[in-house]
Amino acid sequence: MENFTTLLCCKRKNSKLKQKWLEEMNMNNTSHEGIKTIGVRNSGEFSTIPVLRVCVVTWNMNGKESSQDIEELLGDQEFDLLVVGLQEVPRCNVAQLLQQALVETHSLLGESIMQSLQLFVFGLKNYELFIKDIQVDNYSVGGFGGLIGRKKGAVAISISFKGIRMDFISCHLSAHARNVEERNCELWGISHSLFSKNQNPYSKPSQITVWLGDLNYRIEGIDTLPVRNLIQNNLHRLLTSKDQLLQEAERGQIFNGYHEGTLAFKPTYKYDVGSNNYDTSHKVRVPSWTDRILFKIEKHGDIDAMLHSYESLDCIESSDHKPVKALLCLKINKEESPSSVLK
16 A cells, blocks of 8 residues: 555656646747767867866666676776766665775765665865865656665766866666656756755856766667667667657757767667677567766856767676766866866
């Protein structure tokens, strides 16, 4: 009875959220920029300092624990900040596993946890001295996933670091190709709810917002066998026109003014666990780019962002998802001395 009551409340909450979203969509006549796809560039192209290197990782762990994969996840890239968003996290202390892998170089600056949905920010040792303000928040979209311990929704961390206010939002949205509208609605609810409680009107607005996670948008309009043939022949770039996330952004429904790297890597879902083979179950799911990292620079931000890398980690095989990793390099445009930036 308790589970039924919880599920009923979740459905009512989602229904109200959808109604509010539809009302705003009908009233919104402003132009929409969609998602701008950008290529990766050499970090050395930034000719002036300061530069902040932010490594961003998202991974749906499928409830599997592997300390070896955690080490593979981090790799050997150099970065100032590390942002790790995880979905379907198993019942283990992932923060401790991450800290063990980073013990010589980085320390944990902040975490936001909502059951199996978790987000961590690490910084180089002693960087905690330069944090002005850190806030955490979460938002549940309800649904049956919450009842079995695999939470849907978003966790977020807002941090002011080296003079840059950054928001990191890690989400896990509704599954299945048919639920495009539900995902759009959930994104709207998340973006309108996070950090809205007890908001300080005098706090510095965010200069860069990064969304990461299992967004669950699928490839549609083409059967699984043709999709797999294109991937096998390294022609998966031809599938981006069938990607629901890019389609919905083009329609003006989501991610207005955001940037994303070129989808040069193969679709990240769904794999047979323990292999690099796409789903061989009776469902034979269409491979899709469910796992994404997007970012937006606000016009008032006085910073530039350059994408140094955007890739999937095919070497990790313990989940039915492949992790996705990006390296962002941020440059402050206004002329400040390094000492003033670190105040």
